[in-house]
Amino acid sequence: MGSGLLDEDTAAALPEGRRLEGRGVPWRERLFQLGLWASLAVGVVFLASLLVYVVVEAWPRLDLRILTHFPDIIDPSNAGAQSAVMGTIWVIAFTALYCLPTGILTAIYLEEYADPHRWYNRVVEINIQNLAAVPSIVYGILGLGIIARGMGFGQTVLTASLTLSLLVLPTVIIAAREAIRAVPQSIREASLALGATRWQTIRRQVLPAAVPGMATGSILALSRAIGEAAPLLLLGGLAFITFNPSGLDSPFTVLPIQIFNWISQSRAEFISLASAAIVVLLVILLAMNSLAIWLRNHYSHRW
Template sequence: MAVLSTPRSAVQLAGKGQPVREHLFRIALISSLAIAFIFLAALLTYVLVEGWPRLDSRLWENMPSIRDPEIAGAQSAITGTLWVISLTALFTIPTGIAAAIYLEEYADKSRWWNRVIELNIQNLASVPSIVYGILGLGIIARALALGFSVITASITLGLLVLPVVIIASREAIRAVPPSIREGSLALGATQWQTISRQVLPAAIPGIATGSILALSRAIGEAAPLLMLGAVSFIRFNPDGVFASYTVLPIQIFNWISQSREGFHYLAAAAIVILLAILLLMNSAAIWLRNRYQKRW
């Protein structure tokens, strides 16, 4: 009996100090989370209080003004933001999903060029956004002669978030159990029929979530758009993909740079609008994930 109880006793003795370390580690994690939430709540409260006097219809109905903050609005910036992010989604999501399908379902992992592609996609996801702005300025705006237009900004932001969409889509496709593919192929379906009718529908939650979160990053970018001629003062809405434009981050930066206090209130109100758009996008991602999620 003593021999049988020895292993259990040894485990108990070895784990005596473990609960203390686990408790301290848990306290550290909870403290870090609480500090992050406190700072976030303080920032949101400050922005909401500062922008509350200008959170009215003038903000989205009026055009910007460089003289009178009381009549100034952000209609051109809001419209430009919607134009740019819509075209970015149009360019990025189909391309990212197609690349993920190729890398996960068709690419031969033993080929060196496929390994190079995967390595470059992972590296591109960490490249600073200003580098994409320089790339867009040199190649898209000048070499391709698209100018400082909505389509130039959209393509550049699409390149910025494309690696994130590819990585998220690959993870979603990879999460589909191999038995789904094997069962479909065993019933006589082709590889493309298996992918289009079984794999992709099952991967929709992860793909949609990753794509919307990637677009949420793009909508808040200002550095690459400064390189691409996003003008801070425009009193008209874009009327096409080749039109001049401005976006909310650029307009916010312009108002914060002003010396008059009224423009600072405007900037805070515009930040609230931008956060509301981001919240709607993230809420759509959560809804899509919960709506179509499957448990295997």
């Protein structure tokens, strides 16, 4: 009984494809598990190989110069990515400022107020789901045609932030909706039964309980935005800038564009520079993902 094996009569009653082997696991299930482990191993091996290669290539330039010096085409040994790092911070900060309030408020409306039987609410939901799968290059084209040229904002930090906001906004909305939906309905009913209004229930009960999921989804969406290069190349993100952004109307560059520029150079010194910039970008992404995990674990509720 304690060994986990079925008795002989039960095992004989199973179909041939479901006969138990070893410790009672069907051979088809074992084969499926083996395929899963093999797929995981392939992914981990390739990822580890890529990380080792990048770190080895970047090792000669992994110092403070990559953060304190500006790009230099003539002397790669003295070059850095300060303008790209600062440009990335500027663009992502304003992207978060634009898309997070809009995405969270939209999710609150769709989950708590919108009538799912109204045709316009259904149209909004379908479009949000479809926009989440649109390639980033399409958002770059729209940003160039509508925001940069149509609105006259030009090739600036403001244009880049608004374009990336549109790119990650569907992801933020979907993640926030799932977090709000995960709050038990009984919490809402208890709050309303005690005399609270709908908005008081949302503000004091639903939103605090949904913070872990919303924060995790938002940070992961911004992590996607921070690694995007294609839309910003279309928006005119400059590959060689020797100054930091000074405002929303300032020209900009970001780490993915700077990495692309250095990789395109013929001299071997630029390969080390590009690898060092990749390591910096990976550290930023790891910090953002770690923050998302911490927020999820710290504020999570067990219902």
